[in-house]
Structure formats: structure tokens, C-alpha cells
Amino acid sequence: MTAVLTRDGVDVVLDELFADRIRRAAPLGEHYARLWRRLELASSGGKRLRPRLLLDTHRAFGAPSPEDATTAAAAFELLHTALLLHDDVIDRDLSRRGRPTVSAEFAADASRSGLSSHTASAWGDASAILGGDLLLSAAHALVAQVRPAVRAQLADIIDESLFRAAAGEHDDIAFGLGTAQATPERVVRMMENKTAGYSFAAPLRAGAALAGTGEQASTELEQVGVALGVLYQLRDDLLGVFGDTNRTGKSTTGDLRQGKRTLLVAFAEGRPAWSAVRHLWGDSQLDESGAERLRTALVTTGARDATVDLIDRMRRATITTIGETTLPSGLRQQLVALTNTLAERES
Known part of the structure; x- marks a missing residue:
């Protein structure tokens, strides 16, 4: 894939990265694949200011x-999303960009399955923290490609x-x-x-x-x-x-x-x-x-x-x-x- 020097090119890099991660996550657990799908959603809809x-x-x-710049720009967008995920856990925020945060979504899943509010919150927080860690790792993986x-x-x-x-x-x-x-x-x-x-x-x-x-x-x-x-x-x-x-x-x-x-x-x-x-x-x-x-x-x-x-x-x-x-x-x-x-x- 040859990316172009536009924000659309950044979206291409991110789309390919998330498609690959979701595919690899599926055999490791349905909730893990769901985490990656939600990470993809969390990275969408922003202003793309850093790229x-x-x-x-x-x-x-x-x-x-141009190709290196597009790849690096996508890495900075992942870095931003990762820090937002961690920040949402620290600040106990339930919404971001007009929709539930990753932690709130996983907590809601647990609540619907009948788990206590404490357990649901712990599941949501753990999922978001791991998600942020995964995106930081993915950002470094992209930088390694330049x-x-x-x-x-x-x-x-x-x-x-x-x-x-x-x-x-x-x-x-x-x-x-x-x-x-x-x-x-x-x-x-x-x-x-x-x-x-x-x-x-x-x-x-x-x-x-x-x-x-x-x-x-x-x-x-x-x-x-x-x-x-x-x-x-x-x-x-x-x-x-x-x-x-x-x-x-x-x-x-x-x-x-x-x-x-x-x-x-x-x-x-x-x-x-x-x-x-x-x-x-x-x-x-x-x-x-x-x-x-x-x-x-x-x-x-x-x-x-x-x-x-x-x-x-x-x-x-x-x-x-x-x-x-x-x-x-x-x-x-x-x-x-x-x-x-x-x-x-x-x-």
C-alpha cells in the first residue's frame, strides 16, 4: 500500500491497522475482538489535529x-487515542465525542449480564487501560516502519x-x-x-x-x-x-x-x-x-x-x-x- 500525504491517507493506514488487529484478535476471544472494534471506533470521529x-x-x-509522513501521522493519532482512553479511566468520564467511552461500554456489557456495579466498573476500567496500552504499542509499531x-x-x-x-x-x-x-x-x-x-x-x-x-x-x-x-x-x-x-x-x-x-x-x-x-x-x-x-x-x-x-x-x-x-x-x-x-x- 502506498499512502498519500493527506488526512485520508492517515485513515487508510489506521483502517488497515485495525482490520489486521481485529482479524488477529478474533481467535483469542470474542471480547478481545470486541475491544479492538471499540478501539477502532474510539479513534474515529476526531479532528485529526495531530496528524x-x-x-x-x-x-x-x-x-x-510522503509515505513515511502518513505513517508517522497515523502513529500520533493512535498515541492521542491511547492517552484519552487512560484519561477517561482516571477522570471517570463516561462519554467522549458524543458517545460512551470504551470503559463505559464494557461496564455496560457487564451490567447487562447481571454483574455488580463494582465488578462492571472494574471490567470497564481494565478494558480501557489495556486498550490504551495496545494503542501505544501500535503507535510504536507504525514508527518502526519509517x-x-x-x-x-x-x-x-x-x-x-x-x-x-x-x-x-x-x-x-x-x-x-x-x-x-x-x-x-x-x-x-x-x-x-x-x-x-x-x-x-x-x-x-x-x-x-x-x-x-x-x-x-x-x-x-x-x-x-x-x-x-x-x-x-x-x-x-x-x-x-x-x-x-x-x-x-x-x-x-x-x-x-x-x-x-x-x-x-x-x-x-x-x-x-x-x-x-x-x-x-x-x-x-x-x-x-x-x-x-x-x-x-x-x-x-x-x-x-x-x-x-x-x-x-x-x-x-x-x-x-x-x-x-x-x-x-x-x-x-x-x-x-x-x-x-x-x-x-x-x-
């Missing part, structure tokens, strides 16, 4: 090997991004549990590690590496990627509380129910209106009425406006950073357009 970043960067620098000259460099980029993502996730959990102090500086660092590294900086750098660029381009793309990632996460946190569920495909009570420590919450801390309802934040039984009280407090304290203002300031700063790089002009234009999209997106 696009890699492919656009690769093309901007000359695109010497030409030897850049294979090790790509593997290092992925390894570093996963290392940082785990650090960010660990911080996020610590903030939520209260085992670490969530200062604004630490929250921003968590965003840089958990989201910005693997979602933006890594695919940008991978596209440049596949094109054979030097260290300066990699350094500039790292800087731009981190800025884009923090901007993305700030907007995501805002949508996670005030977004339209029909457009985002995510609950607007989940972050509040989990007591997720975001800059939105940090801006509200210590304000009387927030202190009056803070006992509801992180309540596992939080209902929509309680969530609405928390949202009202976030507005009253000025936290929502402060977050919106920060997003705009970061948007302008990121555009300035992009303009100061030596990246190809076409790529700079694409990155500026992406910056504006991330700052204004509704889903």
Missing part, C-alpha cells in the same frame, strides 16, 4: 517522503512527549486530590507537559524531522507548539464548564464534579462567591443544579472573564512568537490561522 500538524509541517519543508534515517529521532520525540504527558497527568491528579499545591505557575506547567508536548510540539517537530530540517526549526516548533498547547487547554477548560455539550460532545459537569484544578478555578479561589459554593466543587454526586451554582460563581467572581482575557492575550503573544521564527512563510500562516481557531473554537 494535520505533522503533515502540514512536513509539506511546508519540502515533503521528501525509514531508518529518522526512525530513532521519531521514537525519541514520542518517548519524550509521553514522558512529559505522564508528568502532567500526575500533576493534574495531585492537584485534584490535594496532594500538591496548584499554584497558577504549576497549573500552566501541567498544561505544557500534559497537553502541549504530545499534542502540538511533538507532531510539529516530527514533521520537521521527517523533512530533514535542522535543530533551529525543531527548537522554534517546540516553542510554538507549547504556546499552542496551553492556548488549546485554556479554551478546553472553559468549554468544559461553559461549552455547548451538543457541540463539544463532553459533559459540562464532569470537570466540576471531579474538582479539576484549572486556571478558571484558580482565578475564583478566595473570592466570596466561590467560597460560598466551593463545597460543591469535587462532589462526586454533583447534579446539574449544583453545577449551575458553581458556574454562576465563576461568572460572579470574574473568573470566566479573566480566563477569556488570558486566552486573547496568549493568542496575540503566540502570533507574535510565530512571526519571529524562521519557519517557511506558508507554515507560519497556517500556524497563525490555527492559533485563532484554537482561541475561538466552540468544540
Whole structure:
């Protein structure tokens, strides 16, 4: 198969990978084949942001090997889906992209067969964790298919991004549990590690590496990627509380129910209106009425406006950073357009 340098080409690579895994899984157990079918479904329907970043960067620098770029782009999409699966278990999320998460689906299977809620939850969590592990392995298997000259460099980029993502996730959990102090500086660092590294900086750098660029381009793309990632996460946190569920495909009570420590919450801390309802934040039984009280407090304290203002300031700063790089002009234009999209997106 000769893949082309488009997002459709990425879909071809993923379709072939999942078809092969589902075929191989079938003799090993019906529920194992079902896991792979659900992993395929979980990887569909996304924005394909990371593959696009890699492919656009690769093309901007000359695109010497389209097939390698398509394969690597598919690997980054698998990496993203894998981390979402793990994140859903950690955050106890039941929906993703407008449909049940893998963990929720397997838990529902167990419940329908008459198992207790505890057993059903354990089955769902175990299935999703194993699914995430399998997709991480599959991502590395795809990277192993690119030409030897850049294979090790790509593997290092992925390894570093996963290392940082785990650090960010660990911080996020610590903030939520209260085992670490969530200062604004630490929250921003968590965003840089958990989201910005693997979602933006890594695919940008991978596209440049596949094109054979030097260290300066990699350094500039790292800087731009981190800025884009923090901007993305700030907007995501805002949508996670005030977004339209029909457009985002995510609950607007989940972050509040989990007591997720975001800059939105940090801006509200210590304000009387927030202190009056803070006992509801992180309540596992939080209902929509309680969530609405928390949202009202976030507005009253000025936290929502402060977050919106920060997003705009970061948007302008990121555009300035992009303009100061030596990246190809076409790529700079694409990155500026992406910056504006991330700052204004509704889903």
C-alpha cells in the first residue's frame, strides 16, 4: 500500500491497522475482538489535529517522503487515542465525542449480564487501560516502519512527549486530590507537559524531522507548539464548564464534579462567591443544579472573564512568537490561522 500525504491517507493506514488487529484478535476471544472494534471506533470521529500538524509541517519543508509522513501521522493519532482512553479511566468520564467511552461500554456489557456495579466498573476500567496500552504499542509499531534515517529521532520525540504527558497527568491528579499545591505557575506547567508536548510540539517537530530540517526549526516548533498547547487547554477548560455539550460532545459537569484544578478555578479561589459554593466543587454526586451554582460563581467572581482575557492575550503573544521564527512563510500562516481557531473554537 502506498499512502498519500493527506488526512485520508492517515485513515487508510489506521483502517488497515485495525482490520489486521481485529482479524488477529478474533481467535483469542470474542471480547478481545470486541475491544479492538471499540478501539477502532474510539479513534474515529476526531479532528485529526495531530496528524494535520505533522503533515502540514512536513509539506511546508519540502515533503521528501510522503509515505513515511502518513505513517508517522497515523502513529500520533493512535498515541492521542491511547492517552484519552487512560484519561477517561482516571477522570471517570463516561462519554467522549458524543458517545460512551470504551470503559463505559464494557461496564455496560457487564451490567447487562447481571454483574455488580463494582465488578462492571472494574471490567470497564481494565478494558480501557489495556486498550490504551495496545494503542501505544501500535503507535510504536507504525514508527518502526519509517525509514531508518529518522526512525530513532521519531521514537525519541514520542518517548519524550509521553514522558512529559505522564508528568502532567500526575500533576493534574495531585492537584485534584490535594496532594500538591496548584499554584497558577504549576497549573500552566501541567498544561505544557500534559497537553502541549504530545499534542502540538511533538507532531510539529516530527514533521520537521521527517523533512530533514535542522535543530533551529525543531527548537522554534517546540516553542510554538507549547504556546499552542496551553492556548488549546485554556479554551478546553472553559468549554468544559461553559461549552455547548451538543457541540463539544463532553459533559459540562464532569470537570466540576471531579474538582479539576484549572486556571478558571484558580482565578475564583478566595473570592466570596466561590467560597460560598466551593463545597460543591469535587462532589462526586454533583447534579446539574449544583453545577449551575458553581458556574454562576465563576461568572460572579470574574473568573470566566479573566480566563477569556488570558486566552486573547496568549493568542496575540503566540502570533507574535510565530512571526519571529524562521519557519517557511506558508507554515507560519497556517500556524497563525490555527492559533485563532484554537482561541475561538466552540468544540
